[in-house]
Amino acid sequence: MTDTAAQTGGKRPNILILMVDQLNGTLFPDGPADWLHTPNLRKLAERSTRFANTYTGSPLCAPGRASYMSGQLPRRTKVYDNAAEFASDIPTYAHHLRRAGYQTFLSGKMHFVGPDQLHGFEKRLTTDIYPADFGWTPDYRKPGERIDWWYHNMGSVTGAGVAEITNQMEYDDEVAFQASAKVRHLGRRLDDRPWMMTVSFTHPHDPYVARKKYWDLYEDCEHLLPEVPAKPYEEMDPHSQRIFDANDWRNFDITEEDVKRSRRAYFANISYLDDKIGEILEALDNTRQTEETIVMLVSDHGDMLGNKGLWFKMTFFEGSARVPLMVAAPQMAPGLVETPVSTIDVNPTLAELAGIDISEIAPWTDGESLVGLANGVERTSPVRMEYAAEGSYAPLVGLRQGDWKYIRCELDPPQLYNLSEDPNELVNRAGDPALQSVEEQFARMADDYWDLPRFDAEVRESQARRLIVYEALRNGEYFPWDFEPLQKASERYMRNHMDLNVLEENQRYPRGE
Numbered sequence: 001m002t003d004t005a006a007q008t009g010g011k012r013p014n015i016l017i018l019m020v021d022q023l024n025g026t027l028f029p030d031g032p033a034d035w036l037h038t039p040n041l042r043k044l045a046e047r048s049t050r051f052a053n054t055y056t057g058s059p060l061c062a063p064g065r066a067s068y069m070s071g072q073l074p075r076r077t078k079v080y081d082n083a084a085e086f087a088s089d090i091p092t093y094a095h096h097l098r099r100a101g102y103q104t105f106l107s108g109k110m111h112f113v114g115p116d117q118l119h120g121f122e123k124r125l126t127t128d129i130y131p132a133d134f135g136w137t138p139d140y141r142k143p144g145e146r147i148d149w150w151y152h153n154m155g156s157v158t159g160a161g162v163a164e165i166t167n168q169m170e171y172d173d174e175v176a177f178q179a180s181a182k183v184r185h186l187g188r189r190l191d192d193r194p195w196m197m198t199v200s201f202t203h204p205h206d207p208y209v210a211r212k213k214y215w216d217l218y219e220d221c222e223h224l225l226p227e228v229p230a231k232p233y234e235e236m237d238p239h240s241q242r243i244f245d246a247n248d249w250r251n252f253d254i255t256e257e258d259v260k261r262s263r264r265a266y267f268a269n270i271s272y273l274d275d276k277i278g279e280i281l282e283a284l285d286n287t288r289q290t291e292e293t294i295v296m297l298v299s300d301h302g303d304m305l306g307n308k309g310l311w312f313k314m315t316f317f318e319g320s321a322r323v324p325l326m327v328a329a330p331q332m333a334p335g336l337v338e339t340p341v342s343t344i345d346v347n348p349t350l351a352e353l354a355g356i357d358i359s360e361i362a363p364w365t366d367g368e369s370l371v372g373l374a375n376g377v378e379r380t381s382p383v384r385m386e387y388a389a390e391g392s393y394a395p396l397v398g399l400r401q402g403d404w405k406y407i408r409c410e411l412d413p414p415q416l417y418n419l420s421e422d423p424n425e426l427v428n429r430a431g432d433p434a435l436q437s438v439e440e441q442f443a444r445m446a447d448d449y450w451d452l453p454r455f456d457a458e459v460r461e462s463q464a465r466r467l468i469v470y471e472a473l474r475n476g477e478y479f480p481w482d483f484e485p486l487q488k489a490s491e492r493y494m495r496n497h498m499d500l501n502v503l504e505e506n507q508r509y510p511r512g513e
Contacts, residue, residue: 011192011194011292012100012101012102012194012354012355013194013292013293013294013329013330013353013354014186014194014195014196014289014292014293014294015097015102015194015195015196015197015293015294015296015350015353015354016183016196016197016199016280016284016293016294016295016296017196017197017198017199017295017296017298018199018201018277018280018295018296018297018298019108019109019198019199019200019201019297019298019299019300020200020201020203020204020273020297020298020299021061021109021200021201021202021203021204021205021299021300022204022205022206022299022300022301022302022303022312022313023204023270023299023302023303023323023324024302024303024304024305024319024320024322024323025053025054025055025299025302025318025322025323025324025325026302026318026319026322027270027324028050028052028324028326029052030045030050030052030336031044031045031046031048031050031326032045032270032324035221035222035223036267036270036271037214037217037218037271037274038270038271038274039274039278040274040275040277040278040281041274041277041297044277044281044295044297044326044328045326046334047328047334048295048297048326048327048328048332048334049326049327049328049329049332049333049334049335049337049370049374050325050326050334050335050336050337051325051326051327051337051339051341051370052336052337052338053322053338053339053340053341053400054298054322054323054324054325054340054341054342054343055321055322055323055340055341055342055343055383055385055400056068056299056300056301056302056321056322056323056342056343056385057072057073057074057342057343057344057366057384057385057386058073058074058301058385058386058387058388058389059301059302059313059314059315059316059320059321059385059387060081060082060301060313060314060387060389060390061082061109061111061130061300061301062079062081062082062083062084062086062111062112062113062130063077063079063080063081063082063084063386063387063388063389064300064301064343065110065111065300066079066086066090067079067343067344067366068298068300068343068344068346068347069092069093069094069110069119069346069347070090070091070092070344070347070365071093071344071345071346071347071348071365071366071367072090072344072364072365072366072367073344073366073384073385073386074386074387074388075386075395075450075455075458076364076365076366077090078458078462079113080388080389080395080459080462080463081136081137081138081388081389081390081463082111082113082130082136082389082390083113083133083134083135083136083137083138083466083470084113084137084462084466085113085114085134085466086112086113086114086116086119087114087116088114088116088119090119091120091358091361092119092120092347093120093196093346093347093350093351094106094118094119094120094121094196094198095119095120096120096347096350096351096354096356096358097120097196097350097351097354097356098120098121098122099356100354100355100356101193101194102193102194102195102196102354103122103186103191103193103194103195103196104120104121104122104123104195104196104197105121105122105123105124105125105182105195105196105197105198106118106121106123106124106125106197106198106200107124107125107126107175107178107179107182107197107198107199107200108125108126108171108172108175108179108198108199108200108201108202109128109129109130109171109175109200109201109202110128110198110200111128111130112128112132112483113132113133113134113481114132114481115132115481117132117481117482117483118483121198124483124485125175125178125179125182125485126171126174126175126178126485127482127483127484127485128482128483129167129168129171129202131482132480132481132482132483133470133473133480133481134466134467134469134470134473135150135470136150137463137466137467137470138389138390138463139463139467140393140394140456140459140460140463141460141463141464143393144245146245146246146248147390148248151246151247151248151390152206152246152247152311152312153247153248153251153252154247154248154249154251154252154254154311155207155252156206156207156208156262156311156312157206157208157252157254157258157259157262157306157311158252158253158254158258159207159208159209160207160208160209160258160261160262160264160265161208161209161261161265162209162210162211162212162215162265163209163210163211164211164212166207166209168202168203168205168207168209169203169211169272171202172201172202172203172272172273172276173276175199175200175201175202175276176199176201176276176277176279176280179197179199179280180279180280180282180283182197183197183280183283183284183287183289184283184286184287184509186287186289187283187284187286187287187288187289187509188287188506188507188508188509189509190506194354196350199280201273201276203269203270203272203273204266204269204270204272204273204303205303206262206266206303206311206312208261208262208263208265208266208269209265210264210265210266210268210269210272211268211272214268214269214271214272214275215264215265215268217267217268217271218264218267218268221264221267223263223267224259224260224263224264225256225259225260225263225306226259226263226305226306226307226308227307227424228307228308228424228426229308229309230306230308230309231308231309236308236309237412237413237415237428238409238411238412238413239315239391239392239396239407239409239412240308240310240315242391242392242393243310243314243315243391244309244310245391246314246390246391247311247312247391249309259306262305262306262311263305263306266303266305277297281295287509288510294327294328294329294330294353295327295328295329296325296326296327296328296329296346296350297324297325297326298323298324298325298326298343298346299323299324300323300343301313301320301321301323302318302319302320302321302322302323303319303320304317304319304320305319307319307424308424314387314389314390314391314392315387316385316387316396316398316405316407317425318419318423318424318425321385321398323343325341325343325346327349327370327374329353331352331353331371331374331375332353332370332371332374332375333374333375333376335374337370337373337374339373339378339379340382340383340400340401340402341370341373341379341383342367342383342384342385344365344366344367344384345367345368345369345370346367347365347367348362348365348367348368348369349367349369349370349371351369352369352371353371366384368381381401382399382400382401382445383399383400383401384397384398384399384449385397385398385399385400386398386455388455388456388459392409393411394409394410394411394452394456395409395410395450395452395455395456395459396408396409397409397446397449397450397452397455399442399445399446399449401442403418403419403420403421404416404417404418404419404438404442405417405419405425406430406439406442406443406445406446408443408446408452409452410452410453410456413428413430413431414430414439414443415428415430416428416429416430416432416435416438416439416442417429
């Protein structure tokens with residue numbers, strides 16, 4: 001019996017994963033920053049191991065999520081961008097847990113591309129918010145091409161403000177409702193199996209639009225302007241220039257007021273999420289499941305929020321690549337851990353917390369469990385990141401270890417930043433003679449981990465194949481891969497194949513006398 005199982009009466013613990021989208025990890029230096037209105041997240045942080053320097057496997061939705069679920073970087077998963085298929089034969093944490101006897105549920109976004117829309121989840125409670133086909137495939141053969149109908153543009157910034165309902169609010173309202181209802185149903189304890197549920201919201205992802213009740217919380221906020229203003233285009237590193245071009249910045253006049261309104265709405269949507277998460281945690285508590293449930297909060301990637309003039313993600317700079325990660329589990333000591341870690345560590349961490357041996361797949365994974373680190377065991381391996389999607393013309397790779405971050409692309413000069421001395425990454429130390437040994441050490445590690453010309457060739461092959469398949473499948477009768485939630489009305493509430501007395505007793509918790 002594992003230690004965790006021993007602390008839950010011999011049964012493996014339930015697991016609740018709260019995933020948010022595009023949440024900047026610099027706002028969570030030790031739980032949520034003290035000026036954020038987030039009482040529920042703050043309460044969760046108090047009982048969690050808080051990883052202050054957590055990095056995404058890839059700073060974009062689909063590749064970042066595939067990496068986090070599988071414990072593998074994009075070069076292994078081949079989920080390079082937001083239209084790359086996530087193969088069915090890649091084990092996710094949902095597969096590992098389900099194989100070990102867990103019920104596995106997903107409420108919300110996971111941006112699975114391809115015909116497999118479950119990837120180990122027994123049930124999905126909602127559809128996804130994004131398309132499941134190959135339509136968003138970038139094309140390295142056409143550098144500089146902008147695909148207007150799906151690329152980010154600065155309209156999210158110029159259009160920031162207040163609304164009572166949006167596409168994303170409608171979605172996240174449903175995600176929270178379905179998740180809370182499922183938690184209450186699981187609280188009836190009609191199934192002896194432990195459960196894992198991933199609740200995945202699309203906020204605070206742009207567009208930067210918030211409900212007035214949350215918008216009003218930040219009327220006097222002192223953080224509505226970024227710490228580092230926009231640089232002139234000519235002074236930017238080449239990848240930042242590519243992101244500016246991909247985001248169509250030349251066709252928008254971004255004012256200081258636009259920046260303030262965008263950031264205010266973003267902060268407001270963090271408070272909106274806090275309310276939604278609070279509803280789920282309340283349902284967990286009211287059905288007396290809190291003590292037997294591990295809770296994790298994580299994001300897929302961050303948002304630059306105007307820092308250096310950059311918005312959204314797609315870069316290895318801190319605002320984009322760094323995310324919050326908090327874990328409340330009996331085996332992990334509450335407190336702050338500052339050692340750099342990765343979202344690809346989630347998969348092996350969950351396995352260890354649940355007492356599952358995944359050693360048979362370990363040679364083909366990239367992450368490592370965080371349980372030991374949370375309890376004082378030293379970590380010596382660097383954090384790795386990969387990016388090969390829109391705004392890039394060739395793959396970028398990154399390493400984070402100690403105080404240093406190293407970024408390489410075959411098209412660009414290398415970048416080296418000391419985050420202890422230079423947290424805003426303003427001074428590229430690559431090429432500094434005084435740091436030659438440091439740079440050479442990171443260059444050797446990058447050479448050991450990556451064959452960049454081969455990586456580039458693999459991405460180009462994948463793009464070319466998908467562009468053909470997408471065009472073919474849209475010619476003639478179209479069969480979408482988008483997930484359709486099944487509602488079995490004949491199995492809900494009261495029907496004549498059910499015993500009313502048994503039904504009423506089973507559906508009530510706590511049970512009647």
